[in-house]
Amino acid sequence: MSNLKGIMGEFEENNVRFVRPVFVDILGRMLDFTVPVEEFEDMIKNGKGFDGSSVDGFARIEESDLTFMPDVSTLTILPWEYKGFENSWREAVVFGYIYDSNGKMYEGDTRRLLKSVIEKHKSIGVPKCGAELEFFIFDNDKCPNHTDNGGYFRAGLYGEIRKESQIMLNSMGIRTEFDHHEVAQSQHEIDLTYTDALRMADYIILTKYVVKKIARRFGLYASFMTKPVSSINGNGMHIHLSLWKNGKNIFFDDKEKLSKELRSYIAGLINYGKEIQAGVNQWINSYKRLIPGYEAPTYLVWGKRNRSAYIRVPEYQKGKESATRIEVRNPDPACNPYIAISLIHAAGIRGIEEGLEPPEPIEFDVFHASEAERRKLKIGELSPSLDRSLELFENSDLVKQTLTEHIYRKFIENKKIECENFNKHVTDYEIENYFGVL
Structure with a gap:
């Protein structure tokens, strides 16, 4: 999935309501957060900011503003469905790269390293x-x-x-x-x-x-x-x-x-x-x-x-x-x-x-x-x-x-x-x- 219109169509067809950006800390432990699909287009364009000071091997408190930029080629719809109080829904995951507050590639990003x-x-x-x-x-x-x-x-x-x-x-x-x-x-x-x-x-x-x-x-x-x-x-x-x-x-x-x-x-x-x-x-x-x-x-x-x-x-x-x-x-x-x-x-x-x-x-x-x-x-x-x-x-x-x-x-x-x-x-x-x- 790489075309935005096609992505949103896939989301609608598969009842995807959330996207989870996935990355790892320096020890390789999987970390993620969740954004509603309505925010995904903006995340593709501008990334999504997060606090890196609590992530092992990432930033110090005084330089903790980091941005996750999705690698859309990795976008994957998870195959299971969640049963909510009124509606069922699914979610997708996406890997990406980390950038610092100056928009530069973040040196602590081990995926970028590879x-x-x-x-x-x-x-x-x-x-x-x-x-x-x-x-x-x-x-x-x-x-x-x-x-x-x-x-x-x-x-x-x-x-x-x-x-x-x-x-x-x-x-x-x-x-x-x-x-x-x-x-x-x-x-x-x-x-x-x-x-x-x-x-x-x-x-x-x-x-x-x-x-x-x-x-x-x-x-x-x-x-x-x-x-x-x-x-x-x-x-x-x-x-x-x-x-x-x-x-x-x-x-x-x-x-x-x-x-x-x-x-x-x-x-x-x-x-x-x-x-x-x-x-x-x-x-x-x-x-x-x-x-x-x-x-x-x-x-x-x-x-x-x-x-x-x-x-x-x-x-x-x-x-x-x-x-x-x-x-x-x-x-x-x-x-x-x-x-x-x-x-x-x-x-x-x-x-x-x-x-x-x-x-x-x-x-x-x-x-x-x-x-x-x-x-x-x-x-x-x-x-x-x-x-x-x-x-x-x-x-x-x-x-x-x-x-x-x-x-x-x-x-x-x-x-x-x-x-x-x-x-x-x-x-x-x-x-x-x-x-x-x-």
Whole structure:
């Protein structure tokens, strides 16, 4: 929908009474407000002002007047209907960009960041992405109580939440291609079909919103927290990425199958993986997932069949050249997808620009290799904690050159506070293990 007259006609035909402008804070949490459809034309022309001082990572009180300008190409009518006292009605959502009080592009806008990173490197190639979103379904939002004992591809309960979510998403133009019960109890996965990287980041935000809403209709709670239960697998969000130029997937090579660009992109991610990690695994809790034994990557290796690798290249299938891609396996669904994809793409592009060559692929679980074997193969590790990761992030020239100064500063400030607060907190583990014996 892009023509105003056509938009208003669609609104009338579908009984849309409200539009919700959607954006995220610096941590990737979905925020919105609501305007009546009668105000939408004015919002397209002039934007809609809001107070940014209460939004994490946005403006200070003295510079809090911000304006949301809708990106009309993202306008989507939500597929469900609300039953009012007298009338039923529907609403639409729209993403957009943030501007400051002087009408300049706001440096704290992470959606704008991803758009600019893509634009900056488009002469090399434009990224397309897919995403696998894992989540838990618990019986409430206070305590992670399991709702089933299912396992990988074993049905478990509440598969209909996945189906209902996909019906809603597909009706919104968000194509899904797969769903199943995941390895852990109460854990599920929905995969999104690849599309342009910016649109995929938007779709990730909306998918989490839709899944949570459907779960609530069942009286349950869908959690995208990375590791809500310590003894089972955590939630990942594998990002599948390919690079396109002049309508061709440049990750495919007729002769070698895997192109030089793909190999250098992988090398960039391996070389800069630890530097960008805090922007991909942004929570203290994220690192509880990245430990051996729970099907999550811990070492900076790549492979074709190795599902414990940091990067996997799915096997080439004849006739499916467009599907040649990499799968980056350390992201989790609690990240800000605009920041995460920006950093992943910047690291990969840096590898191409520097002509880097990746190490040999590893097709075994590195966790079972000895330290001497890992040293011989020059295998590096992902950071084991947010504070360690944040130190590398803060000192990275790549990160500084990719993020705006505002996002760089505010993100680090926010994460340092998180680490400080966590270090002051007395955990259940400490009470259980120390209180009765010390």
